Amino acid sequence: MSKVVRKVRLRNKLGLHARPSTQISSLAGQFESNIFLIKEEADGSQMKVNAKSVFGVMMLTAPMGTELIIEAEGPDAEEAVEALAHLIEVVKFNEE
Amino acid sequence: MRSNTRTEEVLTGVGLVPGRAKGRVFVFTTPPRIEEDFIGVLDRMAGDLEKEKEDIFAQFVRLIITDQTFRNRLKTCLDLGVSEDEAVDIALRPLVERLRSADPFFARKAQEIVQIIHDILHNGTFDLPIDEDTVFVAERISIPLALKLKTRKVAAVILKELSSDSHAAIILANAHIPTVVGIDPAKFKAGEVVYVDGEAGIVSRKPIDSFDRREHIRKGRIFMTADGEEVEILLNVDIPEDVFWAERYETGVGLLRTEYLLSVDLGRVDWERFARLNAPVIIRAYDVGGEKFHGTRGAMRLLNDLKEKFDSLLRIVKRYPNFRIMIPMVDFPDTARTFYDYVTARGVRDVGFMVEVPSFAWSISEVNDYATFFSVGTNDLWAFFTGRERGTSDIKEQVNPVFGDLLRHVLNNSQRPVSVCGQLASDEDGLRFLLSLGYRRFSVSPSFFVKAAKIVENWRKDG
Structure with missing residues (x-):
């Protein structure tokens, strides 16, 4: 099974707070694939969380401008990455 | 009586x-304990919440209670023999900390979320x-x-x-x-x-x-005593959303606490609702330090480590003609003058001061030139005046002749309007005491508004 990876940047003013996290996890939950969000820390290490877990997504502590990697693996990985990237970069969680 | x-x-x-x-x-009353398996209760609740599709907060709660990370933490605690209540607190702790520290929309919701999970635990299945x-x-x-x-x-x-x-x-x-x-x-x-x-x-x-x-029903800002004197009653508002009470009672805000706003983007507050009240809105600048927050308390912090935040608040005040800024914890007339200069240099015309430190109460006659109004914070003034620890004594103790002398001194030596926003004004005996001392302006808690209006209407100078 192929792994799909895409880089996105957070564009809404408040970053990944509760409301966007809810939207991400709700959306991710609709796909069968395993989906992860990955953030590179200042020291070069990576933080990887399950995108379907609102708990995990909130723990990323990602403000505006943060670059995230969406990683999905499964039968609908392509669609999942596309949908999440759209929510984050185009719809911008319907926020400023 | x-x-x-x-x-x-x-x-x-x-x-x-x-x-x-x-x-x-x-x-x-206090809900009885549930007998059922906790996870089963969470699943059932998640099902109920899922129906509230349009509701982002309900969905947030649903995602938490179905979250594997949360459930694993919960299960670990329960397996260790921790009580269910405590397990919920421990399982949610990282999330709550995160909400408190960085999230404006949900900062205040953190405790509510914990409460909700507890409620689900306690009465999720109780019929x-x-x-x-x-x-x-x-x-x-x-x-x-x-x-x-x-x-x-x-x-x-x-x-x-x-x-x-x-x-x-x-x-x-x-x-x-x-x-x-x-x-x-x-x-x-x-x-x-x-x-x-x-x-x-x-x-x-x-x-x-x-x-x-x-x-x-009592609505409005001004009420008449039985012998025809006007008395103003405004409301104390803890968080911006509670502007609701002022709208319902058709009065102004005598004290808007702003400590909560420290963690919030001021631009997200619906200030227009306050502007539409068509009555004074008194915004008390951040009163932090002491037992409320760590660090030193006192007005000068507003011009030091809180300067940037204070400036943003002043810009909001300047934008709306019915808004006023009020400075807490002022100690001496010089401090008041410093604030008067600072605020007017930034285009804000009016500035009021809290009277809650005895040295300031004592020297109030020297502050008239720098103040537009005063508001007495009775709890702090009482605590500092008597050396009692704040919040440890019954509010009724403040109905005290020596304290009354101090309060009268403040009223008689000010040439500016003096109101009382302290808790004493939200107490039946306290309000009558303040009326007897000559106070005619109050800011009370929303739940006391109707009662306050009725007390005023029945008030007569000769008792």
Whole structure:
């Protein structure tokens, strides 16, 4: 099974707070694939969380401008990455 | 003293959700423990919440209680023999810390979320004997209970407290369940029949149409004493969403606390609602330090480490003509002058000062040139004046002749309007005491507003 990876940047003013996290996890939950969000820390290490877990997504502590990697693996990985990237970069969680 | 033991026929609170209803009182008390497996309860609740599709907060709660990370943490705690209540706290701790530290929209919700999970645990499956004939009475409710009231289509709801932005309120409003807030559940007997008017904020033991509702409603900013003196009554507002109370009572805000706003983007506050009140809105600059927050307390912090935040607040005040800034914890006239210079240099015309430090109260005659108004914070003034620890003594102790002398000194030596926003003004005996000292301007807690207006109307100088 192929792994799909895409880089996105957070564009809404408040970053990944509760409301966007809810939207991400709700959306991710609709796909069968395993989906992860990955953030590179200042020291070069990576933080990887399950995108379907609102708990995990909130723990990323990602403000505006943060670059995230969406990683999905499964039968609908392509669609999942596309949908999440759209929510984050185009719809911008319907926020400023 | 007047006797208050007779059952009141008509009780006045504030209307939260309009509509009229009649029904039998069910007084909700501490919920019994559930017997069922906790995870099963969470699953059932998640199912209920899923139906509230449009509701982002309900979905947030649903995602948390179905979250594997949360459940694993919970299970680990339970396996270790930790009580269920404690397990919930421990399992949620990282999330709560995160919400508190970085999230503006949900900062205040953190505690509510913890409460909700506890409520789910306690009454997720408990079958309440309520139906369409029930008037549900409780201290307060949260989401799980609100959902239950919605599905059972109760006739009406009466609560002691409920912040207007609380999510439970939104559920009740969407379900069109007439709701009145601000009435103590202790006033009701289980099973008695009451009439609820969610528009007027009235609960009555006789049909609503059988009496003149206006006798029980108090709205407005100015009330007349029995001998014809004008008295101003404004409201103390803890968080911006509670502007709701000022809108309902058609008065202004005598004290908007801003400590909560420290963690919030000021641009996200709906200031227009305050502007539309068409009455003064007094914004007290951040009062932090001391026992409330770590670090030193005192006005000068506003010009040091809080300067940037204070400046943003001043820009908001400048934008709306009915807004005023008020400085807390001022010690001496020089400090007041420093603030007067600072504020006017930034285009803000009016500045008021809290009178809550005895040295400032004592020297108030020297501050008149730098102040537009004063407001007495009775709790701090009492604590600093008597050396009592704040919050440890009964409010009624403040009805004290020596304290009265100090309060009279403040009033008599100020050439500017002096109000009292302290807790003493929100107490029946305290308010009468302040009236007897000559005070005619007050800012009270929302639940005391109607009572305050009635006390003023019955007030006579010669007693």
